[in-house]
Amino acid sequence: xxxxxxxxxxxxxxxxxxxxxxxxxxxxxxxxxxxxxxxxxxxxxxxxxxxxxxxxxxxxxxxxxxxxxxxxxxxxxxxxxxxxxxxxxxxxxxxxxxxxxxxxxxxxxxx
Amino acid sequence: xxxxxxxxxxxxxxxxxxxxxxxxxxxxxxxxxxxxxxxxxxxxxxxxxxxxxxxxxxxxxxxxxxxxxxxxxxxxxxxxxxxxxxxxxxxxxxxxxxxxxxxxxxxxxxxxxxx
Numbered sequence: 743x744x745x746x747x748x749x750x751x752x753x754x755x756x757x758x759x760x761x762x763x764x765x766x767x768x769x770x771x772x773x774x775x776x777x778x779x780x781x782x783x784x785x786x787x788x789x790x791x792x793x794x795x796x797x798x799x800x801x802x803x804x805x806x807x808x809x810x811x812x813x814x815x816x817x818x819x820x821x822x823x824x825x826x827x828x829x830x831x832x833x834x835x836x837x838x839x840x841x842x843x844x845x846x847x848x849x850x851x852x853x
Numbered sequence: 854x855x856x857x858x859x860x861x862x863x864x865x866x867x868x869x870x871x872x873x874x875x876x877x878x879x880x881x882x883x884x885x886x887x888x889x890x891x892x893x894x895x896x897x898x899x900x901x902x903x904x905x906x907x908x909x910x911x912x913x914x915x916x917x918x919x920x921x922x923x924x925x926x927x928x929x930x931x932x933x934x935x936x937x938x939x940x941x942x943x944x945x946x947x948x949x950x951x952x953x954x955x956x957x958x959x960x961x962x963x964x965x966x967x968x
Contacts, residue, residue, distance in 0.1 A: 775955055784943060784959035785897070829896060833955050839885045839904060839947065840912070841957055843897040 746830055746844030753850045762815045762847045764830035771832040774806045774813045780826045825851045855880035859944045859960030872931040874963050876944030884946040886927040891941040939967045
């Protein structure tokens with residue numbers, strides 16, 4: 743089976759940098775994705791790592807290390823609007839088109 | 854451009870009543886379609902997914918069923934709702950998934966309260 747663990751809550755101040763970790767236990771997967779969800783809203787895609795290393799998209803970066811079964815989302819120059827829940831997700835090999843999501847991290851950005 | 858429509862936005866239903874949630878996608882053909890459920894403050898649980906008309910895969914034994922009567926239409930149903938069916942239901946679509954493209958596009962969700 744697949745298990746993706748994230749911290750339940752992270753708090754940071756506006757303008758800071760925050761890292762949200764995702765550790766996983768899965769027999770194999772194609773890549774690691776990250777989604778953002780504001781309260782009451784739908785998740786939206788942020789980033790995808792098919793290979794190990796760092797992917798950068800504006801203020802957001804995502805990292806994957808398959809040897810360490812670990813990934814993270816890095817948010818720079820935090821803004822109040824970044825307050826949301828963040829989910830990592832994987833598509834397991836042999837699992838068809840299913841995307842399995844992590845437990846989610848609620849990020850609170852304070853002044 | 855592609856859009857996904859999901860309705861209703863909110864729904865309050867008594868225990869034992871039937872349920873029908875509908876989701877349609879525009880601007881693409883042969884999408885993969887998904888139904889997820891999210892309990893308050895929790896992660897997303899995959900309920901059903903479909904790679905084509907009439908092809909439904911169920912992930913979790915439950916009181917719900919799904920159907921795909923048309924290429925871009927996905928319906929979530931129940932004959933008799935339970936209290937435990939309450940939650941935020943999200944429909945999503947994706948293109949044919951490849952190793953470099955796994956992006957899901959979500960609908961706006963339906964908040965279901967079973968009382």
